[in-house]
Amino acid sequence: KTVYVLNGPNLNLLGMREPAIYGSATLDDVKKLCEAACQRHGLALVFRQTNHEGELVDWVHEAGRLQAKGELAAVIMNAGAYTHTSVAILDAIKGTAVPLVELHISNVHARESFRHHSYLSAAARAVMCGFGVAGYGLAIDAVAEW
Numbered sequence: 001k002t003v004y005v006l007n008g009p010n011l012n013l014l015g016m017r018e019p020a021i022y023g024s025a026t027l028d029d030v031k032k033l034c035e036a037a038c039q040r041h042g043l044a045l046v047f048r049q050t051n052h053e054g055e056l057v058d059w060v061h062e063a064g065r066l067q068a069k070g071e072l073a074a075v076i077m078n079a080g081a082y083t084h085t086s087v088a089i090l091d092a093i094k095g096t097a098v099p100l101v102e103l104h105i106s107n108v109h110a111r112e113s114f115r116h117h118s119y120l121s122a123a124a125r126a127v128m129c130g131f132g133v134a135g136y137g138l139a140i141d142a143v144a145e146w
């Protein structure tokens with residue numbers, strides 16, 4: 001089965017972006033960590049980043065087609081700021097019924113109040129936040145058992 005790890009806006013800046021909050025690992029480091037975790041579990045990995053909301057929607061639809069064939073393990077998504085704004089991504093997840101892990105590097109609940117609400121949580125099977133980039137590996141370990 002395949003794990004989709006989808007990253008949204010500004011995650012391409014990981015490593016240089018507010019390092020006190022997000023740490024010093026780059027997105028490439030995160031990709032390597034995800035590759036290692038998937039290898040451990042015999043899972044295939046699709047790892048992507050975009051700054052565009054509609055592209056995340058398209059990628060959820062793509063994962064949905066795998067889901068329909070029984071070939072999807074899960075979508076692990078760090079939707080970045082779209083977490084707090086995007087009904088479109090919520091509808092894509094509901095419309096495809098992909099098993100979703102909503103992931104945040106930081107503990108969004110300990111930050112500004114506008115980060116406390118997520119449109120995606122209502123459609124998520126699990127939510128991971130505050131574990132730093134290690135959360136990606138932990139999420140892959142978990143979905144390997146789904």
Ligand code: DQA
Nearest residue numbers: 078080081104105106108115
């Ligand atoms: C984030 C948290 C969001 O509030 C923020 O907009 C991000 C990153 C995280 O990984 O902690 O871009 O999803």
